[in-house]
Amino acid sequence: MLLSALLATSLSGCREKPSDPDRTYYSELRAVKKLVVGRMTLSKMATIDDIRLSEAQGLKQTASALLAAIKPGSRKAAYSYDTYLRAYIDLEKLTPADISLSADGKSMQLTLPAIEIEFTGRDAEIREEHYRVTGLRSEINADERAALKEEMNRLLKEEVRQNPAFTSRLTELAKTKAVTYFTQWGRSQGIDVSIRFKD
Amino acid sequence: MKLLSILRWTVLLALTATVIFLAIRFKNSPEASTHKIQQALVTEIKPAMELCTVEFIEDVPIKAHIGTRHIFARTTLSGFISFDLDSAATRMKGDTIIVTLPPETVEIHESTLPGSYEVIDTWNEKLLGSTRFTTAEENDIKRKVIDNFRRKIYAKGYVRQARADAAATLSQMLSAMSASPVEISDPAPGGYFKP
Numbered sequence: 001m002l003l004s005a006l007l008a009t010s011l012s013g014c015r016e017k018p019s020d021p022d023r024t025y026y027s028e029l030r031a032v033k034k035l036v037v038g039r040m041t042l043s044k045m046a047t048i049d050d051i052r053l054s055e056a057q058g059l060k061q062t063a064s065a066l067l068a069a070i071k072p073g074s075r076k077a078a079y080s081y082d083t084y085l086r087a088y089i090d091l092e093k094l095t096p097a098d099i100s101l102s103a104d105g106k107s108m109q110l111t112l113p114a115i116e117i118e119f120t121g122r123d124a125e126i127r128e129e130h131y132r133v134t135g136l137r138s139e140i141n142a143d144e145r146a147a148l149k150e151e152m153n154r155l156l157k158e159e160v161r162q163n164p165a166f167t168s169r170l171t172e173l174a175k176t177k178a179v180t181y182f183t184q185w186g187r188s189q190g191i192d193v194s195i196r197f198k199d
Numbered sequence: 200m201k202l203l204s205i206l207r208w209t210v211l212l213a214l215t216a217t218v219i220f221l222a223i224r225f226k227n228s229p230e231a232s233t234h235k236i237q238q239a240l241v242t243e244i245k246p247a248m249e250l251c252t253v254e255f256i257e258d259v260p261i262k263a264h265i266g267t268r269h270i271f272a273r274t275t276l277s278g279f280i281s282f283d284l285d286s287a288a289t290r291m292k293g294d295t296i297i298v299t300l301p302p303e304t305v306e307i308h309e310s311t312l313p314g315s316y317e318v319i320d321t322w323n324e325k326l327l328g329s330t331r332f333t334t335a336e337e338n339d340i341k342r343k344v345i346d347n348f349r350r351k352i353y354a355k356g357y358v359r360q361a362r363a364d365a366a367a368t369l370s371q372m373l374s375a376m377s378a379s380p381v382e383i384s385d386p387a388p389g390g391y392f393k394p
Binding site for chain 1: 222230232233234235236237238239240241242243244245246247248249250251252270272274276277278279281306307308309310311313314315316317318321329330331332334335337338341342344345368371372
């Protein structure tokens with residue numbers, strides 16, 4: 001919407017081009033600092049169940065498994081929550097060499113800083129998908145949920161780091177959005193912009 | 200004879216109380232469980248075009264009670280203030296383009312840094328009373344903490360600053376992008392939050 005309006009006015013407008021266009025465009029873009037170009041939501045689920053005696057390792061786990069076997073009742077639950085990531089371009093990393101305008105001022109080579117991805121946070125709340133604690137089994141308390149969430153968070157970050165499929169989908173989408181945006185921006189200037197990204 | 204009867208009843212009562220006490224302790228004794236954690240799933244992925252001007256991260260204590268049950272915890276909240284450039288409205292006034300600064304998006308989440316949520320203590324004023332908070336109760340407490348934090352963000356002037364920065368950045372960026380003069384209009388310099 002914003003770019004369409006600018007495009008419309010620039011086509012009919014008659015303002016002069018800046019005297020040092022490379023520098024001007026560089027300053028304009030750099031002023032934006034952090035431009036967010038994509039978002040992603042990841043969901044993680046975990047279940048709580050008894051340790052089986054056959055699976056118990058070490059004295060502590062064996063004691064817990066024995067206690068669970070002695071105590072009458074069931075203790076099962078499932079929890080989930082969302083984590084948020086965003087893709088952005090840090091335009092402060094732009095250098096004057098990244099913008100190169102042709103002599104006739106009709107085409108531009110723009111090399112944008114690489115798309116960066118960061119975690120913006122996770123839900124403070126946790127979704128209780130299932131809860132069944134019966135008999136003499138102890139209820140699942142806030143401590144245990146906090147410890148579970150911590151473990152889920154650690155594994156999720158490890159998963160995202162180890163599996164590039166998560167970030168590559170977001171990076172591709174973000175690149176497409178950035179290319180569309182800057183191409184339109186160039187068009188509003190009457191410039192054919194060719195965009196590349198740094199690695 | 201009467202003394203013997205009183206003694207008998209006292210011992211019986213003491214035994215019953217001990218059995219009840221031990222049963223409650225046994226039921227509430229901490230239990231170790233296995234955690235089966237599923238693979239993460241992408242539930243949403245979307246393009247965006249947002250200007251981000253302010254970011255924050257803060258440790259926040261959580262102190263709350265429901266009836267006689269109390270909880271004390273600590274959380275690290277992180278967030279940012281951004282502006283959706285795709286939703287910025289524009290209109291012409293003579294040969295000047297008036298761009299209206301869109302409403303700010305104030306996102307507040309629990310941080311993903313290690314140890315961002317820690318339950319320090321839970322207790323009950325009543326002897327042998329439950330110290331358990333259900334998930335719904337805990338979520339409700341956390342929601343209130345985030346609502347209070349949001350109010351603080353506005354009260355401290357972070358949003359006002361973010362809007363001023365966004366207006367300045369947009370003005371600088373759009374003035375050179377357009378052939379016509381550009382003016383940024385901000386109908387709500389203090390932000391759009393209504394407590």
